[in-house]
Amino acid sequence: MSTPTATRLQAADADVTVLSNTAFVTDWSRRYFGPWWNAFEVPTSSVCAGPLVTADVDEKAYADLAALLASVPHSEATYAKARLLLARDSTGTITAVSPDEQLAYRSEQLGGHVTISGHAPQPVALAASRIAREMIRAALLRDGWTLLHASAVVRDGRALLAFGDKGAGKTTTALLVASRCAQLLANDRVFIKRIGADLRVLPWPSAAAIGLGLLDALGLYDVVRDRLQAGEHLHPTQHQDVTDALLAGRREPLWEPGGKRERKVQVFPDQFASWFGMELATGGRAAALLFPRIDPAAVPALVDGERTLGEDDFMSGATEDRYPDHFGLAHGIDGGGSDLARATVAEHLAALPHHQVVLGHDVGANADFLAKLSDSP
Structure with a gap:
């Protein structure tokens, strides 16, 4: 069994802890929020009261929540561009499942504790970071920001x-x-x-979105391309067409079908x-x-x-x-x-x-x- 790890994020007077049975998840939060918000590893023994995201790679927990949701009336919405099935019980607990991402959520204590379970480390890590950021944002907004x-x-x-x-x-x-x-x-x-x-x-x-043309104009295009060719990666939300264009050396703007929105490089x-x-x-x-x-x-x-x-x-x-x-x-x-x-x-x-x-x-x-x-x- 994996040893749980924890990362705490702090911004002004707001904080949240990400706890996981998979170090990749908490490492991701430290990398993603790092110097912008004070993100640091903490002993799991110190995780008690306070806003908490528990994010585990756990196929059974995902399957159990998905089965629970299927057995009760639920609504459908969109979150992070993915389909989300939602239900709220009489205690205010919110259960949600994203079938396409194979992620399940459970929000309790009026949003003070969100549990995430899924099949693979990266989707769980992405989801945990999104929720942790939203919890920090909610706390800051309540504090007058x-x-x-x-x-x-x-x-x-x-x-x-x-x-x-x-x-x-x-x-x-x-x-x-x-x-x-x-x-x-x-x-x-x-x-x-x-x-x-x-x-x-x-x-x-x-993640910062930078168009291929702007990246080239700023003199950063070759830096990014060289890093990719060396086996490093940009943010996983980046469209594969952008990665392919960079590796092929194409520098002109890349547009979604219909030409209304530019597909951009997504920088950690x-x-x-x-x-x-x-x-x-x-x-x-x-x-x-x-x-x-x-x-x-x-x-x-x-x-x-x-x-x-x-x-x-x-x-x-x-x-x-x-x-x-x-x-x-x-x-x-x-x-x-x-x-x-x-x-x-x-x-x-x-x-x-x-x-x-x-x-x-x-x-x-x-x-x-x-x-x-x-x-x-």
Whole structure:
């Protein structure tokens, strides 16, 4: 029998422990959340009270829960792009099964303890990380944090937040500055809360999606391809077509059928450091807002514009279509935080410097310009 292992995650005043009979599962959580959230191994004897995810590779436990669910009335939903069968009993316990992923969930104690069982280590590890992250998020939101749809870098404790719709240049901005003079805090979203006189920011750990064209423009394409050819791996949520394109040396953007959504490289958080030489930030204080746009022929510069923070720049339950709160973790709080938290953050962000910028296709010029801009008080 395998010896259980445990990993604890901490972000601000929130914490959760992942306990498993398979070391791969807890090792995965330490790798995935690592420096962004304080993730460390703990003795299993210290695991008692507090938010807990128990995630075991256990085919019998999966089969028992699947049989239980089949015997009671249940509904059907989608979670992490997979079909999910759900039932809630009179005590509030939620049982769910994802037949395609061969995963079973049981959420008890009002979402304070979630048990996951499945057939194979990797799906169980992925599921445990998702649930642990959602438990941390729920705790932070209950504590007054909210979520911005922004990329972020930190320099000398000061966080520069970049906003914009898809294709505006949020990721480009963050990676260019992180490659020159700052630490990467977030690729797509960031926690934020008014604490004292500051707006404090925390990272949202996730795999970062980077298009093949952008990867090439940033000079990182060959680094990724060489690593893959040497037998290393990107995040398993990456589509196989992207891996095939990288190994074949194709650099043009890769689109899903219909051409509406680009298939992108999915980078583990720790690969920013180990592959790209970028440091990761664990927090900071918001210092300025950046609203980039891309114009291929432009010289990078500050430009006039009316863009300011809007409702769409905050995450909400409506934007969380991949991970809706089927397991009762949020206790009724919206997926982006309370209205009061959003209003408080919006008011104080409005008082910070706002920079409207245009970036061209000269990566070096863009990086020099953004590095200088991030240097300003």
